[in-house]
Amino acid sequence: MNVLSTKTQDEPKLLAPEELTNPTWSSRLTEVVTAAISTRGLRRLGVALGVYVVCLGLFALLVLSQKANPFGVFNSIFQSALFSNGSIPEVILRAVPIVLAALAVSVPARAGLVNVGGEGQLIMGAVAATGVGVYLGNSVPGFIGWICMGVAGFGAGAVWGGLAGLLRVLVNANEAVTTLLLNFIANDTMLYLLYQPWKDPTGGGQPESRPLSSHEVLPRLFGSSINLGVIIAMVAALVVWYLLKRSGWGFALRVVGGNQQAASRAGLPVNRLRISSMAVGGGLAGLGGMLYLAGTQLQLLPGGTATYGYIAFLAAFLGRHDPFKVVLAGLLFAAIAVSAPGLQLSYGLDGNVVDALLAFIVVAPLVLSSRRKGAF
């Protein structure tokens, strides 16, 4: 704790553990190379590789049990996720809600809080954005519409996440469970709106909201199917990275996450920090819901979030709450989701087989938990 008292908040980056042990990047490189060459490093690498091979081997067994060729299946996953027509933009678009909902896990994690509510926060973000978007319609220029919808989405997610933070602080209700409960409530809220007051009167009775007006839809970029939402999500990821690694707020969160008593003795507003981490996290997921709505779905539909909130929790874990790695993990999971149809069409596998694949990929770092270096 003497570290805490000697360093001021102006230079929080001094505290990042990897930086404490590795003074310069060049010496760090030397160290990594040496470690890799040393037998211990090689053994570690070997174990990590071995665990991944075993996990993928288990998946291959499952595939074999369905009378399909595992090599063909792995090939098909690569083909349909990376090389088929339009698959890369599809993966990136799909990653938008996953990445933002994963960051929604990572921000509170800094403060030692567990947000399992990405699903509900995505939903509430999309719901609020729909309400605002449909209400505004053509009355304002597009970019004002995007801002209003974005603010509404972020705000609704922030309320949903912040509520769990508030309950934690006020009555010590565990946020892992309250966020879980709020997921179900969010889903019922959305269903109610879609089947009753918000049902599109011209939709032939389908449970769907009125579509957003065409200029409220996020524009596509570079002539591809990638839309502005992808850029916004990237910016959001960068902002989160900055907040967590560079800002005083991020530093304070880490102190709270490290030792709450010490944080409060150091004069930090612990309760406010914890609530704000949940609110910002929820807001990010809410923004993800809004971007997915305004960029991809274009109208609120039941089940649109498709367990992305839970997948995001795993992405945050796989990326070890490091914003940059979380983005990569989100892209990986999106790619797996996009590869599912190829497995069905070419190999007749059950569509839900990708749930198993996703799980096998995350099980590996779980197995390697006590050897964290080799995980991801």
Add this chain to the structure above:
Amino acid sequence: MNGFEQALTTGIEGGTIILYPALGELIGERAGVVNLGMEGCMLAGALSAFAVGAITGSAWLGVLAGIGGGAVVGLAHAWLVVKRHADQLASGLVLWFLALGLTSVLGANYVSQTVTPLPVINVTGLSAIPWIGPIFFEHDSLVYISYFLVPLIGWALYRTRIGLVLRATGERPEVVSVAGRRPELVQMGAVVLGAALAGIGGAQLSVGYVDNWFDDMTNGYGFIAVAVVLFAAWRPWLVMIGAYLFGVALAAAGVLQAHGIEVNQYVLDALPYFVTLVALVALGRSGGSRAPEGLTKALTNSS
């Protein structure tokens, strides 16, 4: 039978499906391990029970298989979190996805088939008691077993040496270590036992209550079980009440509508979750929800 009685009767039958995994979660959490993958354990239990029940024609063999199915998933969780020190919540969620995928693939041939269910047994004498009888004593045997299981778990937790060791493991594993016990083994045992109970919950769903298998048929009830334990502040009797409350709320949705009482179906659906949330707040206010210390650590993200 009037609607009120009906809601309670169906509530207990359906609540039992939540009660088993909730008791399992309670045991694991008392030992300091949270299992968010109860949903996966239930799915594994439900499919194993249904498949074996359908093949052998015996629902009881199915229940045994359900115990095994749940325990296998629990063993994976126990190994990951106890032996490999993996993140408990991530491990639970991963095993949920794994079980969801595996049961959907492996269970495809059982979808929509039927099985000879566990018979409903009217307890001689007791079922004749007005009001109480039909509500509590006209169910399948797994419901009756749960009546004994709740006090049994309560007794074992508070009155036996093994219960003491289990609770101590959840609070201060180092003390257990010093006392010459192996906290790791205790935790593994607790998690596997808990998951096996969740497997019974799955079996109660597939071969006890609805006599069918569908992929993802647990529909979030395993997550409810986790919430119920928190609601109950880790006490077996309150777990029972919480599970039944959920079951009754689910049943009430049907009973009210069938009775022609105008209700908003979405509000009714959200009601159990909302009630649990409110109960958590109320319990928290009264200071009644002190978690096992080891669990508090497990539920805190350390990044």
Add this chain to the structure above:
Amino acid sequence: MKRKLNHWSRRLRLTSLAVLAVALSGLPIASVASGATTEPWAKATTVGFITVGANTDEGYNEAVYSASLKVASDLHVKVLRAANVPETQQVTTVMQQMVDDGAKIIFATSYGYQSYAYAFAKSHPKILVLHQGGTYTSKFPANLGTYFGEAYDPVSLGGMAAGSVTKTNKLGFVYAFPIPQTVDNVDAFELGAQKIDPKAVTYTVATSEWCDPLKQKSAATALISEGADVLTQHQDCQSTVIEAAKAAKVYVVGYHYDAQSLDPSGWLTGSEWNWAPLYESIIKTAQAGKFTGSKYNANFIGTFASGDNPLQLAPFGHAVTSAVKTKILAAEAKLKAGGSIFTGPIYCNNGKLLVPAGKVATPAAINQFTCFVKGVVG
């Protein structure tokens, strides 16, 4: 020195993002409609079918699956199938993959696929997209069609069977959500029952899930305890309700498929899908290059009257007496001759007039029904 490291790592990260952005800018652009006069799907040899549930559900999805098998053998086309596809963006990915694998005609068979199917049709003018649901209300693009059947025709006949056996005059109906097709089915069931038993009342329970066995069982139990002695349902999976009826020894009217084997003593009759003739007719029309502007390039509703209803009356169970059978078959003949169960006067259960006396509701109007008729509780 630390500053330098951070600067470097930040640069690395920004650079990777920039590389990503550049990579994106070179991505292929969605294809543009060609001005060709022949329809691009003429002579199509590959057809895709997408279903929301399992091929083995012995219900809505298996009906599509078996029809797709028949299509493959009858028309000698290659059939691509994707089952268990949720009503999410995943539908779009599946359709794209099918196109990549050579499909020119795609059947998206779940009700909730509508908006995905329509968006896909708009962005892929060379692909023929068909949505099973028949509730599209805007102007049809040349490459979009929707289709369904007058499901309520056979459902009303099932209602007659229910009305003939009920002793309590109470019937139970388990459904998921009050979408128009469900409302139509509930109404037709009650109106059919009233033909035999004017005092028949249909009690309804909504489960808010298309397939949640636990809720279905609770709903069925609640209806039975309310006194209902005939159950029917509009869910994606029906065996739970049938099992519940069997356990309580009440009668059951099926939906989706003939499930008499599950409960031989309680089974009255039901509705069963027979999609193959309609699929084959649509595919042949498309292969001949005559889809655009055809009856399928619109909301096509197959009816008993036109002889192309994909939903048929399922076989009768033992509990239906021959006198009742005669009545039901007579009613079926009347429907086939152009009659309708929705012949006025019909009142909503809130007293509002739904169909005026002497008028017959059009399929389009029926697809907009939101109220339960008099005699329905719920």
